[in-house]
Amino acid sequence: MSLRSVTIIKDKVNDRSYPFSIPSIKGSNSITFTSEVTFFVGENGSGKSTLLEAIAYQCGFNTAGGGRNNMYEIKSSNSTLGEHIRLSWLPKINQGFFLRAESFFHFASYLDQLSVDSPDIFRSYGGKSLHEQSHGEAFFSLFNNRFGQKGIYLLDEPEAALSPARQLALLRIIRQLVKEGNSQFIIATHSPILLGYPESKILNFDTTPVSEIEYEDTDHYQIMKGFLNRRDLYLKELFKEDTE
Template sequence: MFLKRITLLQNNIPSYSQYPFSIPSIKSMDEIILKKNVTFFVGDNGSGKTTLLEAIAEKCGFNTAGGGRNNSYEVHASVSSLGEFIRLSWMPKVTNGFFLRAESFYHFASHLDEVDDTGFRDYGGVSLHEQSHGESFLSLFLNRFKGEAIFLLDEPEAALSPQRQLSFMRIIRDLTQNEQAQFIIATHSPILLGFPDATILNFDKGEISEIGYEDTDHYQITKYFLQHRERFLAEIFSDEG
C-alpha cells in the first residue's frame, strides 16, 4: 500500500459556501487514513465520492478526464475543483497508476486511437473502440493494470455484467496480493463492495466514515429486493408511494 493519508487543507479554503465545500461530506472532512490496499467510496449521487476521487487523481498527476500521467487530452469540465485543497501522504510514493472515469471512457479510447503506436499492446492488442464496452474495460484491467501502482476507479461496474464484475474482483485480488497495487474505487455495486477485507467509506450523512458491508444501503436494498421482490415493487408502485 502506498497512499496512506488524504488531508483537507482547511486553512486554504476561501469559502465553505461554494462548491465543492458546499457538499456536506467534503465540508466536514479533516483527514482520511487509508488502512487497506482496497478502499471503496460509497454514497448517494452527489455525496462527494467522485469529487474526492477526481481530486486524488489530479494530485497523482493523472489526467482527470481519465488515464495515467502520460495521457494528455482535454474533456470539458475535467479539471478538479478540490485538488489544490488536499494533500496526499505516501510511503513510498508511486507515480505509476491510472484514473478510470466510466463517463468519459469513450474520450480516453478516442485519445488512444490518435496516439498509440504500439499496436494497443497495453490494451489487449485491439483498439478499445473495436471491443464491446465491457470487453474494453476488462482489456484495460488485464493489460494496463500492472506493477506497483495506484488505481483510481469511478464506477467501473458501469460497463460490467455481474459475471464480469466477479472476474474484475479476481483481477483486483491478483494485483493486490502479488504486485502490491492499491485501489480506490467509487462504486454503487453490491458485488464489488463484497471484496474481502476492503475498507468501505460512506459519504452519506454529511461525513466520511467507515461502514461495514452489510450496513451499506447497497447491500440492504439489494438483499431486501431479492428476498421480497413482489412486496418491494408493490410498495414503490403504490398510489401512496
C-alpha cells in the same frame, strides 16, 4: 499500500462554494487508508467521485481518465478540490491509472489518435482499438493489460459497463494484483458485488464526516438483499400509487 491519507486543506476557502459545500467534504479534515482496497460509497452528489478526482489530480493523472502520460483535453469536472488536498505516501509511487466510466469513450479515442504514429500502442490494451470492443470488453482489456505494474488505481464506477459476471471477474483481477503486493485500489461504486471484496474498507460519504461502514450496513447491500428476497413486496410498495 502506499497512499496512507488525504488531508483536506481548508485555509482560505469558501465553504459555501462547490465543492467545499458538499457535506462530506465540508465536515471532513482527513481520510485515512488502512487497506489495499478501499471503497467510496454514497448517494449521487455525496462527494465520492469529487474526492476521487482530486486524488487523481494530485497523483498527476489526467482527470478525464488515464495515467500520468495520457495528455488529452475534454471538458471535465472542476479540479478545485485537487488543489486543496495533500496526499501522504509511504512509499511514494508515480504509476497508476484513473478510470472514469463517463469519459472512457474519449480515452479510447485518444488512443486511436496515438496509434496513427505508434501502432504498438494497443499492446497495452488487448491488441486492438478499444472502440473495436464492446464497452465491457474494453474495460477488461484495460484491467487485464494496463493494470499490471506497481501502482495506485482509482476507479470511478467501473461497474457501469460490467455485467454481474464481469464484476466478479474484476474482483479476481483485483485480488491477484493485491496478492502480488503491487497495487492499491480506491473505488467509487454503487455495486454491492464489488463492495463484497474481502478485507476491504468501505467509507461512507453520506455521513459527516466521512466514516467507515460495514458491508452489511450499506444501503447497497440492504436494498439489493431486500429486493431479491421480497421482490413482490418491494414492487407492490413502489407502484402502489398505480393501484389507488
